[in-house]
Amino acid sequence: MSAPQLHPRTIDEVRTRAELVDVVSERVVLRKAGRDFKGLCPFHEDRNPSFFVSPTKQIYKCFSCGASGDVFKFVMELDKSSFSEVVLELARRYGVSVQMLGGEQKAEYTRRLSKRQQLGEIVELAAQFYSYALWGERGSEARSYLLAKRALTEKTIRDFRLGYAPQGWQTLYTYLVEQKRFPAALVEEAGLIVARTSGSGYYDRFRHRLMIPICDGKGQVIAFGGRAMGDDEPKYLNSPESELFDKGQTLFALHAAREAVSRTDTAIVVEGYFDAIALHQAGIAQVVATLGTALRADQIKQLLRYSESKRVVLNFDGDQAGIKAAERAIGELRMLAVKSGVQLRILTLPTGKDPDEFLRAHPPQEYLRLAGEAPLWVDWQIERFFAGRDLTSAAELQQVSQQLVELLSGLMGSITRTHYIHLIAGRLSGGNGRLASQLEDELRRRIRTHRWGGDSQRAKKREPFPPACYQAEVQLLQIYLHFPEYREDIHQGLEENELEFSVLHHRQLWQKILELREQMGSDEDVVVALRTLYAGDPELNGRLGQLLWLNEHNRIALMRPRMVIRAGLATLQLDRCERRYAYLNQLCDEAEQRGAWEESDYFVEQRNEEYHRINALKSHLTLKLGESSETVLWQESP
Ligand SMILES: [Zn+2]
Structure with a gap:
């Protein structure tokens, strides 16, 4: 590899001029913390701000995951780009002239531009071209559509850099390939022109369409959404994915919403480009839009960087399709909400309106009020079930x-x-x-x-009930009935660990005990009452006999009640953990087969926790069973 090297002077100059706090705060909401700044770490799922940036030392450090470094490392790791790419990119932004070792500067610099940067340049030029067309003669129809039909102001149209792709098969092609001399293959890769299937040559992908530039988080154009001006199908056509444009990672208007999301600590997600634009125009700037595809967890994660309390409001259309989309989004984001504490709220506007329509009949404050009152996703979902x-x-x-x-x-x-x-x-x-x-x-x-996986297929296939668990249940009940001073321990142990008896007649007996306690106000005479109660039922009496009457053998087995209780509870917990482990394993497989990675990651994590719990319980059990220092208690049954 004879890759040209950046001159150390260039690297140094970029390092001096690039302000770490500026670069970081494009991706992370930073707040002043003494001499430093802090925010949510972009490198791990941070719940509390543990990411610190020091302007004096020009370094960052996360006290949770340990990520740390300088401005170069920050961009390299976050954008997954190479060192020289980062230096070149920062050099461009901070106006540092680039020198290469070996002298030939400009040519090398151009050659060193990554594919990404070249595509970025092409797409940016296309945005300028479309904008020029919109404000020129050819754009009059599109212009009046935006101003009259969409009620957008000239300022909004310019802020969002809306444009117009003219009629004709090769207008953009002529501009970019013939005039600007970009290789056609590269323009094709940028998604702007399409190779003809028959013969040779290319034609423009977008024709007679309103062009809506889609930007990355830094505000650089990476793709377009095109809305048909005529009857062309589809009504909305997006750029294909490219090295520049990853649909699943992109949200429309994110760069314009960032500051407002941080300020209001809320992010609103709508379905359409024009919904987002209308809301921004109304002064509600904490709004982004999906790209007409199902919302993905990765997209929401981008938003979460800017909202400390992680409040996300989904405002989809009130019609059947919108409700379906909201349900799909909940399905996708549920794990994120449960795991990372995202406050996911669902806003449905009255009378099934979309935000654009709503704003034409109501003041912006009314929209904000409804967004503020939007129910949490669980409440919304419950309403849906009842509806x-x-x-x-x-x-x-x-x-x-x-x-x-x-x-x-x-x-x-x-x-x-x-x-x-x-x-x-x-x-x-x-x-x-x-x-x-x-x-x-x-x-x-x-x-x-x-x-606890009781309903899962795998749980059903398992053995009916491990003998150790049966024995543990029997002993817990025996101690409860015949050693009254341990009753509270057992009661508490079951409650605290959310345990319950699995064997049907054990569960019934326990239910009865609780009822008697309630009825009699105490459980002092519970054994007597139970014996009387079951005397008339020989079958049940037979099954519960060993519980209601202790024989000498059982009495000896229960000689150390405290230890037996602990071991019994641990045995039941262990069984439950093992069932849950198997269940999570199954959920994991299923999620993986569906390609739901977010979900499968979550299950893997849960499964690993279960695994640790199982090991802890196992060692606890051997320890307890080996212990023999407990006082022998010999209690007469009533
Ligand atoms: Zn971190």
């Missing part, structure tokens, strides 16, 4: 509650779950308090089962 359902029909009720169980099972944090369980039970019960608390128990039980 148009007849809950007096058992079948519909069943369907709705199954959907709810699945939704709530995916939520993190038992406080959040409890909140929603309470809310939903209240709603399903129609205000009947007693029914509500029954429903609440039922929902909680089903969510637990679901969460």
